[in-house]
Amino acid sequence: MNDLTYTPAADENQEPDAYLPLHTMSYRRRNEPRSVKWAYGLFWFTFVLFFVGTGSGKLWDRIWHATRRFDTFWSPPHFFVFVVTASTGALVAILALTPSLRIWFGPSVRLPRIPFRVPAALLILGSGLALLCITIILDNFWHSAFGLDETQWSMPHDMLGWCWFTIIFGFAACRIAFRHYRPLSWFTNIVIAVLVIEFMCPPMLGPFYLNYSPHLLHALANLPVVRTEPDAQHMYRIYLNHGLTRQTCPLFIPQVAFFAGAALALLRCMDRRLRIFLVAPLCWTCFIATRNLYTLMLLHYHGASHPLDILAVAWHEPSIWVPAPLLVAAVAFELCRRCGLRNQVCYIICGVVFSCCTFAIWHTTFWMILLVPPAIGTMLIGARIGSWFYSMLSQPTPDKLATFLLIFCAQIPTFQGVIDLILRRTTP
DSSP: OOGGGOOOOOOTTSOOGGGSOHHHHHHHHHHSOHHHHHHHHHHHHHHHHHHHHHHHHHHHHHHHHHHSOOOOSSOHHHHHHHHHHHHHHHHHHHHHHOHHHHTTSSOEEOOTTOSSOEEHHHHHHHHHHHHHHHHHHHHHHHHHHHOSOOOTTSHHHHHHHHHHHHHHHHHHHHHHHGGGTSOOOHHHHHHHHHHHHHHHHHHHHGGGGTOOOHHHHHHHHTSHHHHTOHHHHHHHHHHHHTTOSTTTOTTHHHHHHHHHHHHHHHHHHHOOOHHHHTHHHHHHHHHHHHHHHHHHHHHTGGGOOSHHHHHHHHHHOGGGTOOOOHHHHHHHHHHHHHTTOOHHHHHHHHHHHHHHHHHHHHOSSGGGGGGHHHHHHHHHHHHHHHHHHHHHHHSOOHHHHHHHHHIIIIIHHHHHHHHHHHHHHHOO
16 A cells, blocks of 8 residues: 555544444554554654653753752753754654655645645644754853843743743644544543643743742752852842742732633643543642652751651641642532533633632732632633644644744743843842
8 A cells, every 4th residue: 555645534524533443443553554653653752752851851950950050051961951852853854854754644734935735733843842942042142141040031941931832732733643543542631631731831830830939949049059159049039039939929829820721721622521631630730749749858848858757848838849729620610510601600610719729828918819800810811822722732723833933932931031131130
């Protein structure tokens, strides 16, 4: 069978592969061309290379900064992440440039000055990787031009977060494009959902992603190597003087409600089955809580050096490790939906529940309860953004991708980069 003519039936009334009898699916698998297997295998190799390489590089980077002075941008962890990103981009380029491989990645689009049509899913993935390489170089320039005391609102740091989210979005779009040949299992759906939530959170929350409380910032600022770095000390003074923590900043509750609305809407669009809609937030919550508790042990927070010490500290200070109550919001939304309420009403009630739980975990003064009404509004806006994200995931087009890159990878980081520079210039 010719690889270039083997395509799945495009009839909308055709029975989905996920519901076909097992013997039919086995027959298809035995008779499919070798290029499908190569494309699918190379896709997973690319994903593992990027995810494992970037994850280990970021962990290495944290340990490096916690134990060594930051004297050059091109430290071994930074250089390692850049090489992994460039290698992943080269593999994606191979997939896009090889006709027998790219035809399996879903609908294609025509691009200016390119003589062949490019799969939209690969276009999202390749754009994220290319922009990430550019952003890493921009980060080096930003450090050189404005110093090393940049916050998480600096232009390159915010762009890095959105680039990683774009890349994960591209991987998810590629895997969804393969559903005609490799049906999506419930486990795969959960993995995709958890990855999308996790990589959406840092750029949407900015400094609040890691700045849980002033106590935690003081612990980080008093690490032996950090105490000797003036730029790092200035960065922590910016956070502490301006109260840029979950406990002290009035922006946090509305901003995290925006993230929750986008995450819930995206999850609902990706898979409405209860075991996906609730298990994905549960897995994300367990992952974040475990990671935060491990971080406290690494910091020897309040002298904690083994797990039993950490449990005692965590019991008394939930504000320094408890994740955003996304699971509670998902349960509230599902209960409202089962009561027959409209989606918008479900999000309003969900916004009240979520913001009240957030207030209970991180508030320092009672007046912060007044942030609940604006948080309801930001959750509704976030839900619309999450639905739009899914439209780009399921039916990607160059226009949608260009809009996403312009707004989230350029305009928002530029605006927040101005805020970062103002904070750095006005904080002694």
